[in-house]
Amino acid sequence: MTRTVYVNGEYLPEGDAKISIFDRGFLMADAVYEVTSVLGGKLIDFQGHAVRLKRSLDELEMAAPCTKEELLAIHRKLVEVNEIDEGLVYLQVTRGSDGDRDFVFPSDDTPPSIVLFTQAKPGLADSPAAKKGAKIISIEDIRWGRRDIKTVQLLYPSMGKMMAKKAGCDDAWLVEDGHVTEGTSNNAYFVKDGVIVTRPLSNDILHGITRKAVLRMAAEAQLKIEERLFTIEEAQGADEAFTTSASAFVMPVVEIDGVALGDGAPGPIAKRLREIYLDESLKAAI
Ligand code: PLP
Numbered sequence: 233m234t235r236t237v238y239v240n241g242e243y244l245p246e247g248d249a250k251i252s253i254f255d256r257g258f259l260m261a262d263a264v265y266e267v268t269s270v271l272g273g274k275l276i277d278f279q280g281h282a283v284r285l286k287r288s289l290d291e292l293e294m295a296a297p298c299t300k301e302e303l304l305a306i307h308r309k310l311v312e313v314n315e316i317d318e319g320l321v322y323l324q325v326t327r328g329s330d331g332d333r334d335f336v337f338p339s340d341d342t343p344p345s346i347v348l349f350t351q352a353k354p355g356l357a358d359s360p361a362a363k364k365g366a367k368i369i370s371i372e373d374i375r376w377g378r379r380d381i382k383t384v385q386l387l388y389p390s391m392g393k394m395m396a397k398k399a400g401c402d403d404a405w406l407v408e409d410g411h412v413t414e415g416t417s418n419n420a421y422f423v424k425d426g427v428i429v430t431r432p433l434s435n436d437i438l439h440g441i442t443r444k445a446v447l448r449m450a451a452e453a454q455l456k457i458e459e460r461l462f463t464i465e466e467a468q469g470a471d472e473a474f475t476t477s478a479s480a481f482v483m484p485v486v487e488i489d490g491v492a493l494g495d496g497a498p499g500p501i502a503k504r505l506r507e508i509y510l511d512e513s514l515k516a517a518i
Contacts, residue, residue: 259333269320296325485502
């Protein structure tokens with residue numbers, strides 16, 4: 233089926249959607265994005281994504297292409313016309329183009345570009361990968377210093393994912409100054425003696441929408457949380473580990489750099505948090 237996508241105010245068949253070759257998103261990765269999951273045809277945590285989008289735009293002094301209400305209407309229309317039951321909506325905003333390439337930002341009256349499209353992901357909630365758990369390798373974190381801004385500079389995370397695949401694993405955790413920052417496209421956690429440990433928020437990691445929700449739900453379930461720096465060795469000695477992201481929810485981790493965690497199967501806390509997250513998110517979906 234040909235998808236309908238949204239480009240700068242128009243709903244178009246995907247083959248007719250066009251962006252200028254001078255667009256700064258294309259030439260300079262001068263762009264931010266959001267990914268919102270869809271379950272049962274409804275948007276998961278749309279508000280969280282809209283708030284973070286605004287923050288990313290503000291941090292880069294980039295104009296907002298439309299209001300939050302308009303964004304919601306575009307998301308909903310794309311989900312409806314593309315008949316998405318389980319999947320996601322990808323949104324990207326770039327600084328646009330004034331018709332040439334220049335390191336200097338274009339003038340303030342240059343309109344931003346906005347693109348949205350859907351991806352169908354049948355079986356997203358009942359994922360076989362989550363039942364198996366993920367095997368992780370660790371790699372050096374050589375990304376830029378503003379990882380709190382959700383930019384489209386995804387080459388290194390993409391290379392990290394490929395390094396993991398080549399090593400027969402599923403994903404990579406990034407390590408800076410001896411401490412884990414986050415996963416290639418998720419936030420990282422381990423559990424030891426019932427305590428959930430994850431890195432505190434700073435410019436070093438993306439402020440995950442799922443991280444916020446899962447930590448809130450974990451606290452409500454009376455689970456102990458410690459936000460602090462941790463090493464790969466500490467995580468390898470954990471009872472269990474997991475990652476969180478809007479597109480994979482809570483994903484158990486069963487192995488880190490060849491060391492199996494616990495009994496090598498998804499741990500009880502990761503499984504429980506995945507259930508709670510899916511349950512509560514579905515109830516609150518719009
Ligand atoms: N960290 C990084 C580097 C990411 O790319 C992502 C998601 O894409 C996350 C964390 C998780 O964020 P969220 O839960 O908002 O999807």
